[in-house]
Amino acid sequence: MSAVANPRSSGRPDAVRLMLNNRLATGGLVILVVMVLLALLAPLLPLADPNATAPANRLIRPLSEGHLLGTDALGRDILSRILWGLRVSLAVGISATLIAAFFGSLIGLVAGYAGGRTDNLLMRGVDMLMAFPYILLALAIVAVLGPGLINALYAIAVVNIPFFARNIRGVTLGLARREFVDAARLSGKSHLRILTGEILPNVAPVIVVTMSTTVGWMILETAGLSFLGLGAQPPQADLGSMLGDGRRVLFNAPHVAIVPGLVIFLLVMSINLFGDGVRDVLDPRLKSGALARPMGRTAIDPRAGDAMPAPATEAVLDVVALKTQFQLGRKTLRAVDDVDLRLREGECLGIVGESGSGKSVTAMSIMGLVPTPPGRIAGGTIDFRGEDLLGASDARIRQLRGGAVSHVFQDPLSTLHPLFTVGDQIVEAIRAHQSIGHREARTKARDLLAMVRIPNAAQRLDAYPHELSGGMRQRVVIAMALANDAELLIADEPTTALDVTVQAQVLSLMNGLRREKKTSILFITHDFGVVSAICDRVAVMYAGRIVETGTARQVLEKPAHPYTRKLIDCVPVLGQSDRRLDAIEGLPPSVDDLPEGCAFAPRCPFAQPECRKGEIPLFALADERAARCLFPLSAAREVVDA
Amino acid sequence: MSAYIFKRLLALIPVLFGLSIIVFLMMALIPGDPATAILGNFATPENVARLNAQLGLDRPLPQQYLIWLGNLLQGDLGRSFALNRPVLDEVIERFSATLILAGAALVLCSVLGLLAGIVSAVRQFGWTDRMITLFVLIGISTPSFFLGLMLILFFAVNLRWFPASGMYAIYGGGDLPDLLYHLVLPAVTLAAVATGVIARLTRTAMLEVLRQDYIRTARAKGLSERRVIYRHAFKAALVSVIPVIGIQAGFVLGGAVYIETVFQWPGIGAMLVNAISTRDLLLVQGGVLVVATSYVLFNLAADIVQSMLDPRLRR
Numbered sequence: 001m002s003a004v005a006n007p008r009s010s011g012r013p014d015a016v017r018l019m020l021n022n023r024l025a026t027g028g029l030v031i032l033v034v035m036v037l038l039a040l041l042a043p044l045l046p047l048a049d050p051n052a053t054a055p056a057n058r059l060i061r062p063l064s065e066g067h068l069l070g071t072d073a074l075g076r077d078i079l080s081r082i083l084w085g086l087r088v089s090l091a092v093g094i095s096a097t098l099i100a101a102f103f104g105s106l107i108g109l110v111a112g113y114a115g116g117r118t119d120n121l122l123m124r125g126v127d128m129l130m131a132f133p134y135i136l137l138a139l140a141i142v143a144v145l146g147p148g149l150i151n152a153l154y155a156i157a158v159v160n161i162p163f164f165a166r167n168i169r170g171v172t173l174g175l176a177r178r179e180f181v182d183a184a185r186l187s188g189k190s191h192l193r194i195l196t197g198e199i200l201p202n203v204a205p206v207i208v209v210t211m212s213t214t215v216g217w218m219i220l221e222t223a224g225l226s227f228l229g230l231g232a233q234p235p236q237a238d239l240g241s242m243l244g245d246g247r248r249v250l251f252n253a254p255h256v257a258i259v260p261g262l263v264i265f266l267l268v269m270s271i272n273l274f275g276d277g278v279r280d281v282l283d284p285r286l287k288s289g290a291l292a293r294p295m296g297r298t299a300i301d302p303r304a305g306d307a308m309p310a311p312a313t314e315a316v317l318d319v320v321a322l323k324t325q326f327q328l329g330r331k332t333l334r335a336v337d338d339v340d341l342r343l344r345e346g347e348c349l350g351i352v353g354e355s356g357s358g359k360s361v362t363a364m365s366i367m368g369l370v371p372t373p374p375g376r377i378a379g380g381t382i383d384f385r386g387e388d389l390l391g392a393s394d395a396r397i398r399q400l401r402g403g404a405v406s407h408v409f410q411d412p413l414s415t416l417h418p419l420f421t422v423g424d425q426i427v428e429a430i431r432a433h434q435s436i437g438h439r440e441a442r443t444k445a446r447d448l449l450a451m452v453r454i455p456n457a458a459q460r461l462d463a464y465p466h467e468l469s470g471g472m473r474q475r476v477v478i479a480m481a482l483a484n485d486a487e488l489l490i491a492d493e494p495t496t497a498l499d500v501t502v503q504a505q506v507l508s509l510m511n512g513l514r515r516e517k518k519t520s521i522l523f524i525t526h527d528f529g530v531v532s533a534i535c536d537r538v539a540v541m542y543a544g545r546i547v548e549t550g551t552a553r554q555v556l557e558k559p560a561h562p563y564t565r566k567l568i569d570c571v572p573v574l575g576q577s578d579r580r581l582d583a584i585e586g587l588p589p590s591v592d593d594l595p596e597g598c599a600f601a602p603r604c605p606f607a608q609p610e611c612r613k614g615e616i617p618l619f620a621l622a623d624e625r626a627a628r629c630l631f632p633l634s635a636a637r638e639v640v641d642a
Numbered sequence: 643m644s645a646y647i648f649k650r651l652l653a654l655i656p657v658l659f660g661l662s663i664i665v666f667l668m669m670a671l672i673p674g675d676p677a678t679a680i681l682g683n684f685a686t687p688e689n690v691a692r693l694n695a696q697l698g699l700d701r702p703l704p705q706q707y708l709i710w711l712g713n714l715l716q717g718d719l720g721r722s723f724a725l726n727r728p729v730l731d732e733v734i735e736r737f738s739a740t741l742i743l744a745g746a747a748l749v750l751c752s753v754l755g756l757l758a759g760i761v762s763a764v765r766q767f768g769w770t771d772r773m774i775t776l777f778v779l780i781g782i783s784t785p786s787f788f789l790g791l792m793l794i795l796f797f798a799v800n801l802r803w804f805p806a807s808g809m810y811a812i813y814g815g816g817d818l819p820d821l822l823y824h825l826v827l828p829a830v831t832l833a834a835v836a837t838g839v840i841a842r843l844t845r846t847a848m849l850e851v852l853r854q855d856y857i858r859t860a861r862a863k864g865l866s867e868r869r870v871i872y873r874h875a876f877k878a879a880l881v882s883v884i885p886v887i888g889i890q891a892g893f894v895l896g897g898a899v900y901i902e903t904v905f906q907w908p909g910i911g912a913m914l915v916n917a918i919s920t921r922d923l924l925l926v927q928g929g930v931l932v933v934a935t936s937y938v939l940f941n942l943a944a945d946i947v948q949s950m951l952d953p954r955l956r957r
Contacts, residue, residue: 135893140926144672224900261788293849398864407862417874419878
């Protein structure tokens with residue numbers, strides 16, 4: 001939200017985050033290994049007998065001589081009991097995990113592989129088990145089998161079977177339809193051999209991930225059952241039953257409860273940390289939340305805007321030497337590099353280029369709508385009616401957004417909020433800038449919908465975006481952009497997602513606006529056909545730079561830059577079969593790795609050795625006409641000569 | 643909308659049917675003679691025979707189920723031999739106490755979890771985010787029964803702010819302040835884990851939503867960041883968090899077993915633990931049935947709320 005670029009917040013945070021995650025996972029692993037080793041070595045360590053009672057030594061505090069962690073209500077050494085109890089807890093937790101993994105995976109494999117009715121029947125059963133609250137089902141099973149550690153183990157295992165069954169079934173279902181499984185089937189292998197030989201190896205990582213994420217829960221829940229007195233029965237003890245014992249003397253000797261509680265906590269946390277690490281490595285799809293969120297306004301380098309005083313012009317919009325960059329790791333993508341634009345009142349300026357040329361980023365930079373991170377305005381000035389936009393406060397920018405300057409974006413399905421009615425969204429746009437009541441704003445919204453020729457405007461107010469057709473949705477977006485009589489309309493491919501007839505209607509709608517309300521339009525498109533229909537002037541962009549400017553007629557009739565020529569040739573014209581429909585050979589260059597000289601040279605049929613050297617400036621060809629080309633096409637040069 | 647709710651209610655019938663079969667089988671699968679199991683080892687042979695006949699346990703399993711279901715539909719869940727009163731009466735009484743506790747915990751974990759998740763996402767990678775992430779990690783790794791004991795030690799024994807137990811006035815006598823006074827510690831304990839889970843998922847959902855095109859549209863309209871985040875982004879994120887809250891209802895209802903034991907809250911969880919120890923199996927059966935049914939209803943409610951938020955789900 002701050003206008004000042006924060007060097008730490010630019011760039012992908014993944015590296016930092018991953019390192020932190022890995023460090024946590026490593027920490028978890030170290031604690032886990034130490035605990036497992038202690039548990040395994042318990043019989044060899046010089047410990048007191050965990051079950052030897054000594055009534056004389058009841059409830060000794062920790063750090064006493066001979067009893068590092070003190071004694072419990074029966075005078076038993078807590079350190080010794082903890083290590084032995086840890087053995088039991090680990091053994092029970094891991095056994096329960098293995099049992100659940102075995103049966104759950106078996107059900108999942110069979111259901112996913114067999115499909116059809118077998119799948120249906122098995123999964124219905126699994127769903128039924130999941131309809132019970134997890135712990136309640138375990139309790140019910142213990143109720144049936146009777147209290148005891150082994151019964152608690154079974155209960156916890158059974159309760160976890162559905163998780164495995166569901167996860168494994170999902171993966172198996174996908175695998176069972178793959179070619180290599182078909183091939184194995186055709187080669188006459190038995191179902192059992194296909195399952196164990198072909199499918200199981202591919203499912204194994206999912207089983208491991210599910211185990212690593214559930215084993216902590218299972219240890220926790222067995223401890224819980226023991227805590228309630230339904231698991232380990234005296235004299236046998238696990239961590240849970242020790243905590244249960246401690247509860248009885250909580251008020252006069254809290255350490256008896258605290259020590260086993262902390263050990264359970266440490267054990268479960270180390271398993272969770274390690275499990276997260278395992279999951280991140282084996283199943284990166286789940287590692288979301290590491291994505292950086294875009295801020296409310298594009299970050300602006302403090303240097304930007306200082307270089308030049310605001311030029312006093314009659315232009316509505318004046319962009320000078322704009323540089324917008326994306327920081328991806330250590331790479332800097334110069335998405336927009338030294339772009340100049342000028343837009344007069346009532347004028348329509350087209351920015352034309354292929355995707356990736358920087359035309360949308362140019363348009364989004366004006367009102368600071370380029371996502372930060374990773375975007376950042378690195379230099380230049382943007383003036384709207386003589387006001388410096390890069391230096392303006394966030395509050396002023398908000399006032400202008402949707403007010404004097406409004407936007408129409410490309411895909412109306414994703415740009416309208418799916419959960420609000422179109423009426424609510426338009427009303428919100430109106431009331432963000434006009435202090436009128438809801439009722440009045442709603443009437444206005446209806447008028448706006450009628451103005452963009454939406455039939456039954458009053459009823460459509462209550463429609464959700466998904467209930468409208470693509471053309472309708474785009475008209476809603478335009479209506480929203482017109483809500484506050486914008487002076488400048490920034491339209492980013494507003495017709496691309498629409499079919500041709502609707503395209504024509506939307507264009508004539510925008511054209512009408514321009515005539516009637518003197519709205520200036522910045523029109524971003526890749527289609528010269530659209531340019532000819534609406535634009536007065538054109539700027540052609542390639543690899544983040546303007547390569548040609550001029551009036552729409554000049555550029556369309558006599559393109560100077562070979563790239564412009566290629567773009568124009570791409571437009572099919574009805575009834576003219578001699579137009580070439582060839583696309584431009586090659587791909588636009590990546591803006592982090594531009595060749596020296598002309599960026600288009602590698603794809604240009606007229607390229608000369610000079611084209612690949614040095615910096616090629618924008619050569620003026622005539623008044624308001626320029627091209628970034630050493631050898632402008634001859635037809636255009638004639639215009640200059642004439 | 644009402645058509646959608648009706649459709650969901652219809653879909654509820656097979657689920658409840660399956661639930662009743664499982665709960666019924668639970669009793670039928672008890673090793674040995676069920677009547678002996680119900681009445682205990684010291685029951686006289688006449689009593690065992692009479693109960694067998696009364697419960698229809700001498701008949702084939704499907705027939706037994708129908709008899710049991712018929713009784714159930716008439717509100718007859720049998721008699722608790724240990725308490726010597728109808729199971730249904732006891733279960734309803736206890737369940738109301740659990741509902742207060744679980745409901746409070748559910749409200750608490752939803753509000754705190756959602757708030758923490760939003761703040762975490764908005765201040766992504768800032769110190770607030772790191773603190774919340776740390777708390778979430780601790781929250782989901784701490785056994786709730788241990789957390790309960792620690793809260794008792796700290797707030798009830800040392801600070802004497804809240805009582806450790808003694809919620810007996812729930813059946814009358816106690817007023818609202820008294821109830822809240824007794825409710826704070828158990829509700830906080832019960833909510834801790836679920837808060838962590840909800841916070842984690844809310845953060846992920848918010849970060850996902852904030853990258854969407856319609857958020858850019860909201861900003862392009864000139865809305866304040868507050869409105870963009872709390873109205874536009876949060877509503878969309880909520881749609882994916884609501885089902886998780888529904889699932890958490892199960893963990894809260896189940897976790898009540900521990901918390902009620904720790905705080906001696908007179909709810910159905912504590913009742914179940916006692917009933918299992920005394921082998922009062924009809925009481926266990928009734929308790930499990932009621933809690934599981936309420937969980938199914940919680941999830942139904944979550945689905946309905948979700949479809950109220952998202953019109954695309956109503957079809």
